[in-house]
Amino acid sequence: MSAPSGKAFVLRHETVLLFVVVAEWCCFNALGPRFGTLDNSFDILRHTVEIGLLALAMTPVILTGGIDLSVGSLLGLCAILFGKLWRDAGLPPEVAAGCTLIFGALAGGLNAALITALRLPPLIVTLGTYSLFRGLAEAITRGADTFTNFPPSFLFLGQERWLGLPTQAWLFLVVAAGIWVLVHRMTYGRTYRAIGFAPEGARFAGVPVQGRIAGVYVLAGLVAALAAIIYTARLGQAKADAGTGYELFAITAVVLGGTSIFGGIGSVHGTLLGVAAIAILNNGLVHARQPREVAGMLTGALLLLALSSSVLPKLFAAWRRPPPAPVRSTPSPPT
């Protein structure tokens, strides 16, 4: 696929998705009397920040043609580590949070090292760390220990408002803006798409491919640690099962947002729209008094619909035009 048609694809896909999000909003607003209230919008934000962060960090990873299945497990491990540092090592929450962030980056570094130095496929590496991180979290707590009774100053991060928005929403906005600038406005981050399109081509163009790839996994680890801290502050509890299954929600949001799972095509704002579409759907169904199980079904249908709706017009156009192949090929004389 050539670059211009790729760009057109992205734009068209995101436009479609934007309409879907608007339609969802209007639909649920009509069905649920309290859906459109400020309180509920904040609920949606609050419940979405952790998965949203993971999706944001997953976007560069998938753009380079990789995948990171370990972020949900790393969230759990980081939550446990944060709890341990705070309760058992007696560190103040800020220091414990700092250490957790460093640990998250290191854990991402482990993925990066295995993928770039040993040239193992990201799917396999992160499938391994997916089990490893969750297993470590369960081993540290023996599955039973939970960390709780955090000070209110820390819970403020997850449960209160600051300057009108839920506190963690500010962090989310900062990370979203940062990753958006990185991917769309910095030469450094623009190479992610080049790598995703053709790693060899990028290498010949002078891009330090392995270094850039390592960077996205470290970033994913760091953001997973941040999500862990916010998660702990929101629930007021850290337990080994934190973030179970979140990696799949994040990947769904990224792909729904128009990022190609093969890499090279995609955008951060697409991911944000993808996150919004899923979050609004999940929350809105409750307000429309529909059973929660429907959400999973509709998310899947939405994903398939959004993906095909951006491909169908092209297929349609190709069908309307006379097929070019017979015209161009030199007719061979019948024998």
Next chain:
Amino acid sequence: MKKWSLLLTAVALFVAGCGKSPESPASGSGAGPAGKKITVALLPKSKGNAYFISCKAGAEKAARALGIDLLFDGPTESDPAKQNEIVENWITLGVDVIAAACENREGISTALRKAQSRGIKVITYDADALPDARTFFVNQATPEGIGHGLMDEAARLLNAEGEFAIILATLTAANQQEWRKHIEARLAEKYPKMKLVAVRPCDDLKDKAQSEATALLSAHPNLKLLMNICSPAVPGAAEAVKQAGKAGQVKVIGLGLPSENRRYVKEGVTDSVILWKTEDLGYLTVEAAVALVKGTLKPGDKTFKAGALGEFEIKGDNILLGKPFVFNKDNIDQFNF
């Protein structure tokens, strides 16, 4: 710049949505004894679990009897944050009272406290939250009730005479220890002719329970009864007794779900399964929730009258469901959980 405008639109959308009529936050509704229909939100640990489906059946009966709206929702997947999300959604929806069975004691308490601060009443059932996050806990069974229930049933089956053994989950688990303590206390107090010859752990595994039971049967030829106080052990022990050809000679009783044991009970291997009536638990929970909203149930009350179910004792802030129920050959077909 097209991308910019897209991004801006997306943000604007969120903001626009947020900006819409911040009508008085969910609290206003409060209790509605005069006029407005009360909405009770019932939160199970997990939605598909037969145990909670049975609770729901009882809750629906109570809802019909009282003429209230009942919401029943819970996690379907193993995401521990889901219960909190559901409670927070209910706060926004503006329900009158939330009745929760708590999967994550400390974690859910955060959300329940938030509900209380918005004027929503909160009670718990089946599994308690932290005491400051709810007004009452509908306690389905005290350790004493379970211990005495099991011991009395064993004594009834053996005419208070003979050897028996206990199979439990682990020797260290807190609830198992608690139940064992009450079983042994009851034994010492009321049944001098009965003798506890062995206590074996099965790690909450059915096959381990089966091999432990087989070992017990050969080690103690005079054994008259196996008492199983964790749910996988009941069918496990029954299988061992059946395979040893001792059905009827060695009785099997235990704490478990009727559905897991129906086969053995009907075959006459297992004599009785002890548990509370989950439907009654759901019924009582909804009755108590509504009474709390109407103000007819207050902290400090000693008894509570729950419609068709009659009167229940309140101990501190625990509403006691009462004695466990004995499921046996005659009644087990009426229960499907």
